[in-house]
Amino acid sequence: MKNITIYSTTRCPYCIKAKALFDRKNLSYEEIDVTGDDEARSELIKKANGLRTVPQIFIGDKHVGGCDDIYLLDSKGELDKLIEE
Numbered sequence: 001m002k003n004i005t006i007y008s009t010t011r012c013p014y015c016i017k018a019k020a021l022f023d024r025k026n027l028s029y030e031e032i033d034v035t036g037d038d039e040a041r042s043e044l045i046k047k048a049n050g051l052r053t054v055p056q057i058f059i060g061d062k063h064v065g066g067c068d069d070i071y072l073l074d075s076k077g078e079l080d081k082l083i084e085e
Contacts, residue, residue, distance in 0.1 A: 002060035002083050004029035007044040011035075014067040015055040021070060027083065059083055 008015035073079040
């Protein structure tokens with residue numbers, strides 16, 4: 001199974017919703033909170049090709065986007081496949 005990484009902030013409702021999906025699916029993930037952490041925010045921007053919004057989600061080395069993106073992948077049955085590849 002591939003590692004899941006979520007860049008988030010403490011009060012972001014979309015971050016909470018994204019993590020809730022992984023929790024419901026019993027999937028573990030690494031959360032990197034960029035709240036007030038300029039170094040972590042810079043890392044996020046670099047990894048996400050200039051995107052600054054959160055959440056930004058990575059499965060393995062692949063950037064899959066934000067909350068709406070993972071819910072769309074899940075509704076198509078593609079999220080589990082991506083994680084298991």
